[in-house]
Amino acid sequence: MSLRRVVLLRHGQTDHNVDGRMQGHVDSTLTARGLGQARAVAPELARFAPARLISSDLSRAARTAAEVAAVTGLPVEYDVRLRETDLGDWGGMSIVDIERTTPGAIDAWRSDPTWRPPGGETRVEVVARSVPLVEELDAEYADAEADVTVLLVAHSGVIAGMVSGLLDLPQTVWPAVGGMGNAHWAVLGRRPGKSMWRLTGYNVGLDR
Template identity: 45%
Template sequence: MSGSAGAGRRIVLWRHGQTSWNLERRFQGTTDIDLTETGVTQARRAARLLAALEPHAIISSDLRRTVATAAELAALTGLEVTYDEGLRETYAGVWQGLTHDEIQSRYGDEYAAWKRGEPVRRGGGELETEVADRAAPVVERSADKLPASGVLVVVSHGGAIRTTIGRLLGLEPHSWEALGGLSNCSWSVLGEGVRGWRLLEHNAGSLPEPVLGDDV
């Protein structure tokens, strides 16, 4: 997906399929919500595309929505999924189960500060940097086990993926919000470069054409 064959390891960070709380715009956090029928269909479609990358390993959050998503890719590839609670979504305390409108109404200052990139314990829960502290090392350890040009698929959650990308790219935490959100069952791809990890694709839902003439 970086456009050059044998161009180093890649990490595909794949968000889970749709849930009913996604439709209702409820903050899920670590609440364990199942996929909708549409979410299962999304996972099956995306799995067919990601299987074409011939991944070497799949790791996943242990929440039901990610377990069900990862299972679709495992069924096609024959790979065993490794589950790790370190890949769970941000714990958001009293925000969990509330819609974004309800959060803005009840915790407006806290919500606005979070959107500005300030360190906020949303609902009394985790800081984004704490999510990165637990999730990024899980991804790095798994990536370290890949062969040259190997592909790791990480099945996780929108917020956890954003903080992990920010950490792996070496971005300052206040800028992580600049990484746009992921649609259900879309993914982002990091590629190994000479100066570390590099963002190759973001919020993708199809396999891209090779990148030709990069940086020229």
């Protein structure tokens, strides 16, 4: 038996989402709607019967994870590797403002995983820091007595990156892995005795 499934949940709606501002490592706050989204999806996530609940330490993810914990009874563990992409100088800015100061920068960032926002990190670096968490969990549960599911609460950019990395997609394909809606999730699983991850669900949610 082993780690057989990884569920990656994005946090609920934040004040920055409403205002159209970039977040990154900026510690934005869940709105009332975002908190309601987290509460609504918690029972759905509990159906996966996760053995572990691990969250980004940024408050929007941690607050979302707390709602899942209230339903599953699992303690929330925190790992900084699940933080959103560090956007550097872009943190807190709107796309309109970024385009005004550096025309074409947003398209370059979205289309090239090696492109770095000023003072921030590339998507390649995001994958390099986040995927090892799953690899460590995989090693930890290599001799588990039963198949294990882990639930990771994170952010749109890091989830897209982790999915790309865990599926071993070529970097040229990474930009095709779209963003994640608030309080939506992705599911990666694998067959018994197999090491290769398969994507079984992406951007799944209740759409509330």
